[in-house]
Amino acid sequence: xxxxxxxxxxxxxxxxxGVEYSLEEGMKVSVEGxxxxxxxxxxxxxxxxxFCTGNFAENAPETMQRIIKEGHEIACHGVDHFEPKETDFxxxxxxxxxITGLTVTGYRQPRMFPTIESEIKKAGYRYNSSxxxxxxxxxxxxxxxxxxxxxxxxxxxxxxxxxxxLRFPLFWLSxxxxxxxxxxxxxxxxLKHDGYFVTYFHPWEFYELKExxxxxxxxxxxxxxxxxxxxxxxxxIKMLKGENHKFITYDEFVNIxxxxxx
Numbered sequence: 028x029x030x031x032x033x034x035x036x037x038x039x040x041x042x043x044x045g046v047e048y049s050l051e052e053g054m055k056v057s058v059e060g061x062x063x064x065x066x067x068x069x070x071x072x073x074x075x076x077x078f079c080t081g082n083f084a085e086n087a088p089e090t091m092q093r094i095i096k097e098g099h100e101i102a103c104h105g106v107d108h109f110e111p112k113e114t115d116f117x118x119x120x121x122x123x124x125x126i127t128g129l130t131v132t133g134y135r136q137p138r139m140f141p142t143i144e145s146e147i148k149k150a151g152y153r154y155n156s157s158x159x160x161x162x163x164x165x166x167x168x169x170x171x172x173x174x175x176x177x178x179x180x181x182x183x184x185x186x187x188x189x190x191x192x193l194r195f196p197l198f199w200l201s202x203x204x205x206x207x208x209x210x211x212x213x214x215x216x217x218l219k220h221d222g223y224f225v226t227y228f229h230p231w232e233f234y235e236l237k238e239x240x241x242x243x244x245x246x247x248x249x250x251x252x253x254x255x256x257x258x259x260x261x262x263x264i265k266m267l268k269g270e271n272h273k274f275i276t277y278d279e280f281v282n283i284x285x286x287x288x289x
Contacts, residue, residue: 033229035078074275134152142155148182155182183284237252
């Protein structure tokens, strides 16, 4: 099973590097990137989960409707990506459910900051995907956390996939910088070991960041961005489909696992 997801947020990368950058400018980048992602998913006939911020949902209603119309799951990703608050999981759910008319069951905290699972449960979420259990200094250093899904305070935790032994992360930055063959081989290893694969990307990765030095984005993020990243995502999906792996939403994964593990 393949759990492909996208942190669908307003682009705030320049602000992280001291560049003044408006929400309107950030939305233009993210909307363009999201539509490029949707084009790839539609061309390959696969579904995924879009973790959306309140800011994105409020400022891109047409794109939100396209995500829903094309059969993808909508989940929550806080309100303001640049200034996340501990209580955003409630407000985010309220905003997105009001805009979409759907019941949202999943959450991912911006920048994968910690969350209080008991409060996530009270807010009505079934799952939380805010953990990258990788061997990376900083907020992703979660070596004591299980690599695969587990329950905590009544909420299913769905960590991003890492390799079994070294816990090498297989998230967005890895696909940018590793040779595609190496990345694909690591993904196959996780699938063989775990039986499923979880990863995530961002819309702004599919924007031509290399053409905007004023953003002051690091090379490892600009590398293979834009159309290059579109091609890399397309190649990854084609490889996985060619090996008969099934793409499912996170909510579907919860249904499958709770039925087999009551």
